[in-house]
Amino acid sequence: MNRKNKFKRKTLPALAMAGPVSLWMILFVTLPMLYIIYISFMSRGVFGDVVYNFSWDSYKTLLDTTYYKVIVKSIRAAAITTVLCLIIGYPFAYYIAKKPKEVASKLIMLIMIPFWTNSLMRLNSWLLLFQTSGPINRFLQNTGFIDAPINFVYTDGLVMLGLITSMLPFAVLPMYSSIEKLSKSLLEASADLGASRRTTFLRITLPLTFPGIFSSIILVFIPSLGIYTVTDMLGGGKVLYIGNIIKNQFGAIRNWPLGAALSVLLIVITGLLIFIYTRFAKIEDMEVL
């Protein structure tokens, strides 16, 4: 009787609450991940099928300098994206946080609206806007700024623009949340004690909003490391990052074991970076929404 009661009181609610999520995670995260690790140790058939023979081949291929170059390039691009998102996002988040609540929620809404459109459409519209005969080039020509159209499309600059616009909300929202929580009295106290606005910002605001910045970094850096649609569409297929290489292994090149090995490598790199971050900031400090 007692045992039954305990089940009803403790186990059942726990199961009901955590059960579906756990099942979901096991089915759609853990199992696929294990499968990826598994096929990364298999070999490739002539048809590009997976042959179930143990081999280190895929990992040996990774030692090739080609992949080293791609990884360095991808990390650099993701890092630049993250830094730019922070530089653009922080003042923006600060500005919104200082507005009255009703205005702030409307402003937040404004960042979100573009995201109600599929990202591929948004990327395509960048192409349309910036193409040689597009509105931006025509405007510049009509106003006499330039004589001949400038080639914006399929350049690294446009890829960066695409990455930043795709990632910006992930940077703004956590930072907004932590700036908003910042107690006004602390800033007042700082001013009372004679600190300049700059000192207040550097010694009070910035350190206290660090958890928000920290989660922004994670939320922007990791997706931009693996994203391939942006480089595919805005880069014209000339510049490949690690995401594109992985996609190609499962698509055109059909080397699943290598694609899996690259995915494992990406997971390891991401894990390492998170580990390094946690050395600097306690994981509990992360802004939890």
Add this chain to the structure above:
Amino acid sequence: MKKTISILLTMVLIMGIFTGCADKNTGSGSDSGKSGSSKELNIYMWQQYISDDLIAKFEEENNVKVNLSYMSDNADAITKLTAGGGQEYDLIMTSDAYMESLIKGDYIEKINFKNIPNASNINESYWTAKEYCVPYLMNYVYIIYNKDKSPVEIKSYNDLIDPALKGQIASIDGARNLFPIALIALGYDPNSTKESEIAEAYEWLTKYNENIVAYGNAEQNLVNGTASVALTFDGNASWAMSELGEKNNLVIADFEKDPVQLGFDLYVIPKGAKHVDLAEKFLNYITDPQIMAKNLVEYPYSCPNDAAVEAASDAYKNDPARDFDYKKNVFFQEDVGEAITIYNDYYQKLKVGK
């Protein structure tokens, strides 16, 4: 406030999940053809390659449902075919280059041509592996350029690596589309399996890559002025030329010696397909000259169906995109067997760049 943000963030994340699925229209549908004649036909093929109206007409005439799913690469079709595609699909589109290995690997069914009398309209000379496939459309892969903007008058593949063309070429992609042109430019067999030759072709292609503005979307990039030269399919060239209309300044490169690639897209029935009767009915429908002629209005590619070409509109027959005199000087993509991994490795290296 916090709640609003978390809801919004969740929405963004969910949007992200769907991004990857955007170009897949999986119509796996339920399996209804258990007894009697099939009511459902599942086709896997290229997107933007068959008239929706004609599909609707077929559905109406036969009172069936056609589910079209789309591939983004030839390799996708091969993956489907070699991984028991008959479970999912009744017709899969592939190209002539893969037929030999598909037959050898026993991945496709022989086709009963008694049920497809219209197939006799297809020109035999464009028909490889006749028992196993029905050719649909075919593609020349050639060069067109803007005669007013291109600084180079192109007469051979080697003209494409002229530094004057830097950042001006829009090109189709894929190892087996790019390497053959390099091999021909170097005087080798376009289907070479020798690593030394492929390595040389890679060196040639790094120069070609310098001149590329973008891979893919060649026709759009020509029309909007981003590119002045394109390596593309004749059907796409036709689209670009008609889009420009009277202002058309695109011309087909006047090749003197180099052959161009000719490829066929054909339908095969995967092993174990469930609705073979309907698949045959569909093949007979699409090889009907009148039907195919209508399809050619929307998709003006070269067509191996002689009767359909005869029945096609004047606009199709007089299409400037097919007005070139080296149609016989062609090469085909052949199965290169194990050497495909050499191609893929160099292709990867090419794309990763310096």
